[in-house]
Amino acid sequence: MRLVSAPEAVSFLVLLVCSVLKRTTEFNAVPVMGGVHGLLFVLYVLFLLDAWKKQGWGLRRAAVMFVLSVLPTGGFFAERMLAREEREGLAPAGAAGGAAERAAA
Secondary structure, X not given: OHHHHHHHHHHHHHHHHHHHHHHHOOXXXXXXXXXXXXXXXXXXHHHHHHHHHHHOOOHHHHHHHXXXXXXXXHHXXXXXXXXXXXXXXXXXXXXXXXXXXXXXX
């Protein structure tokens, strides 16, 4: 999930900028950025579902990660949370925090 969280957030912000530019100038990159962001969002959701299953996350944890994906800068927060958990040893390297969720349960 860390792999796609930040790029998804960046693409969302760029898409928002493109939307403003489309309405205020002749520049229209919305179709291109919409496709890029859509692909990254789908990848984020697929990685989220995979992490939910493999890491044993609870519904609340998965819901928080999903909500972060629909907020313009939420992907950055998701990536930071996952990185912190990995650094603190709460998640196996490359994983997304399943040990912490199981320990809290």
